[in-house]
Amino acid sequence: MTLAPAQRPFPAVFVVVINWNGETDTAACLDSFLAQRGVTTEILLIDNASPDGSGERLGKRYPTLAYRQAGENLGYAGGSNCGIKWAMTRGAEWIVVVNNDTVAEPECVLRMLEAARSDSRIAALAPLTVRFDSPDRVWFAGGRFDRVRAVGVHRQFGVQVDEVLRKPGADGRLWRECTFLTGCCLLLRRSALDQVGSFRADFFAYVEDLELSIRLRKAGWRIGWVPDARLLHRVPPAGMHPSPMQIRLRDRNRRRLVREQYPFHWKLLFALWFWPTRAAHLVRYTFLRDWPRARAIVTGMTER
Numbered sequence: 001m002t003l004a005p006a007q008r009p010f011p012a013v014f015v016v017v018i019n020w021n022g023e024t025d026t027a028a029c030l031d032s033f034l035a036q037r038g039v040t041t042e043i044l045l046i047d048n049a050s051p052d053g054s055g056e057r058l059g060k061r062y063p064t065l066a067y068r069q070a071g072e073n074l075g076y077a078g079g080s081n082c083g084i085k086w087a088m089t090r091g092a093e094w095i096v097v098v099n100n101d102t103v104a105e106p107e108c109v110l111r112m113l114e115a116a117r118s119d120s121r122i123a124a125l126a127p128l129t130v131r132f133d134s135p136d137r138v139w140f141a142g143g144r145f146d147r148v149r150a151v152g153v154h155r156q157f158g159v160q161v162d163e164v165l166r167k168p169g170a171d172g173r174l175w176r177e178c179t180f181l182t183g184c185c186l187l188l189r190r191s192a193l194d195q196v197g198s199f200r201a202d203f204f205a206y207v208e209d210l211e212l213s214i215r216l217r218k219a220g221w222r223i224g225w226v227p228d229a230r231l232l233h234r235v236p237p238a239g240m241h242p243s244p245m246q247i248r249l250r251d252r253n254r255r256r257l258v259r260e261q262y263p264f265h266w267k268l269l270f271a272l273w274f275w276p277t278r279a280a281h282l283v284r285y286t287f288l289r290d291w292p293r294a295r296a297i298v299t300g301m302t303e304r
Contacts, residue, residue: 013109014092015189016083019047019100020073023054025234026100030056030062033098036286038110041295042066042090043084048073073203082100082212084198088190095193098185111229112187115174123192123221124213126159126181128264129228136161139233142225143180145210148269150262152180158238165227177224179217183209185231192221200256205254206246214261244296251278251300275301 015033019026026045032229033041044066049056059067068086070079089186094113098104108127116122121287129140139222140166141156156164183199186209198217199208217222242250251274258270278301 010039010110010113011093012042013094013096013113013294014083014087014090015041015043015096015098015109016080016087017045017098017100018076018079018083019044019045019050019058019231021050021052021054022100023058026054026058028103029098029100030058030065031288032102032104032106033096033109035106036104036109037106039113041096041109042087043091044068044086046070046079046083048075048079053303056124057140066158074201077197077203077205077208078201080183081198081201084188084193088193089174093190095188095190096185097183097188097298098231098232099183102129102185103210103232104185105230105232108185108231109187111174112226115224116187116189118174119222121220121222122175122224123189123216124181124194124223124280124303125175125187125229126225127185127231128164128225129182129231129233131163132234133233135232138164139235140182140184140225141174141227142178143182144214145179145214147266148273150210150258150270150274151191151207152182152213152249153181174228175224177222179223180213181223181225182212183212185277189221192219195219203253203256204249206249209259211257211261214257241293244292247296248300248303249291251297252303256304 016030023273033043046068048070050071057071062112084095112127116125131137131139138156139160140154144153144155146153164220196219200211213223278297282294282297
């Protein structure tokens with residue numbers, strides 16, 4: 001008897017975790033993926049040249065895990081790409097890339113894999129992600145591509161998890177389709193990456209997940225999130241200002257995205273929104289004498 005794809009034994013899932021000066025968080029993340037039930041995980045720990053020596057300490061603390069020293073800070077995009085390449089050379093069919101400041105519930109990977117194998121057109125899935133400090137509140141439950149602003153918007157952000165799961169039509173669905181997936185945690189199908197490629201390494205961090213989401217959907221693949229897969233994410237308190245690095249990379253990268261993928265009329269709509277709002281932010285940070293953020297606004301508007 002030939003088993004249907006969803007009934008065949010699960011292959012090993014390769015998990016890529018990147019560390020940069022985050023020893024405590026990274027250890028908790030590794031422990032959670034080592035404890036996954038119903039599926040075998042092959043974990044690669046990549047250290048992005050952490051100056052605090054945490055990479056080497058973690059490598060010694062987890063001697064059975066694969067460990068690679070990047071030698072420089074490649075960011076989330078570049079570090080993930082190194083891990084994806086490593087997994088592919090070992091025959092990976094499924095690859096999870098995940099932020100180190102997360103903790104996966106014991107069946108997180110299993111539930112994503114079950115959903116992904118239900119439809120051969122699925123390229124990437126994300127778990128239902130909640131706040132670590134408030135697990136009853138949604139951080140990510142599907143996302144929307146906001147074309148005018150060239151950003152991915154988290155749907156249902158801050159909504160109670162029970163409310164999201166009670167929505168009409170949700171019963172019995174392994175996954176729910178959307179137009180943007182956060183790179184916080186992604187289960188990726190090897191054949192989709194073979195077709196479209198992985199993250200844009202030159203993005204370093206921020207918007208790289210949206211850029212990949214767009215490419216996958218343009219190539220005819222589907223993406224979505226899995227309500228029964230749960231991940232806890234350590235995130236800053238609501239209302240905090242973005243860091244200067246976040247401002248610079250976010251604005252630079254969405255300008256790159258627009259320049260390379262938008263038709264003329266969408267470029268115009270983006271420009272009509274982007275430049276006035278950046279000018280307003282620049283005035284605000286200047287008035288507050290917040291020079292690091294003011295400089296980041298200028299760099300984000302000018303860096304190629």
